[in-house]
Amino acid sequence: MTSSQPSIEDLAAAVRKGDRVALGRAITLIESTRPQDQARARELLKVLRRGTGKAIRIGISGVPGAGKSTLIDQFGVNLIEAGHKVAVLAVDPTSSRTGGSILGDKTRMGRLASYDGAFIRPSPAGSSLGGVTKTTRETIAIVEAAGFDVVLVETVGVGQSETAVSNMVDVFVVVAIPGAGDELQGIKRGLLELADIIAVNKADSDNVERANRAATEYRTALHILASGNTAWQPAVLTMSARDNTGLDTLWEKIGECHRALTEAGVLDERRADQAAAWMREIFEQRLLAAFKGGRKAARQYQDIEDQVREGSLTAADGADALAELLGLKDPE
Ligand SMILES: Nc1nc2c(ncn2[C@@H]2O[C@H](COP(=O)(O)OP(=O)(O)OP(=O)(O)O)[C@@H](O)[C@H]2O)c(=O)[nH]1
Ligand SMILES: [Mg+2]
Incomplete structure (x- = not known):
């Protein structure tokens, strides 16, 4: 070990004290793909485990330009002024966006960034899925251990990113x-189904009427969708992130949702399901990596995959052939 590398215990202790430098270091370690760093990252997460799970984890999604970052900036400032410590895991616009006015822009959280009680971490460059990475989950654990009691995860509502984020938060906004x-065109049905709260933003200036109308339509749509969740019926509200109106109602609704899910035991269930799904994901990745790591196995894998692509092998038979290569027997 070199002198520039603190022991895991020292790093953990510094993170627990809320030391910014240590926090940044810990997250960099989590994000590193070097095997020796990954081993240390895993050790760190184990040491910090007891301090995690205490924050309210909130996902913020929506189409590009909806005002997510503007909301998080203002909302974060409000929460800090109310005594909270707020961590934001955000899309890095310079890495996740191409062209347009956003490129080269800051994360639009300049005000929040200047507060001591805030910690903003843009996703590392090149990350996929609307800025969510496979390390976002661990990063949540790290900031929780550092004492942040509100964690906001911003994701652009594209592809699978919202599903990924909904699988790591308590409340999905x-x-x-x-x-x-047609108001509903601006939001995909899949996204609607994930929402605990729909916040219609930009309800300001001459937009108020339209925002109210949109809110009514969302309420109707949610009613028709009638989520299977009996503990919480999704709420719809209007707000203006720019003018800081309606944000107190948003916080109230988040609290109500969190309480309802907690009291019904759904929150524990959600987190348990999330942990189990996470394990499965890691295991599948490991399995695949182990497979593809060996040259011969990689060739055989590719060969079988090609046959499945051509249609000369069914997907199920292909999976069988792969299982056989690994020496796996059919389940009893
Ligand atoms: N009128 C009005 N404009 C807003 C409001 N909130 C955000 N905007 C504007 O909408 C634009 C996009 O805001 P962002 O906060 O960057 O939106 P975003 O959803 O984070 O965008 P991406 O990260 O690119 O997906 C900016 O020009 C904001 O100034 C609002 O409440 N009212
Ligand atoms: Mg943004």
């Missing part, structure tokens, strides 16, 4: 905007 005509 969708930021919507009033559109012209």
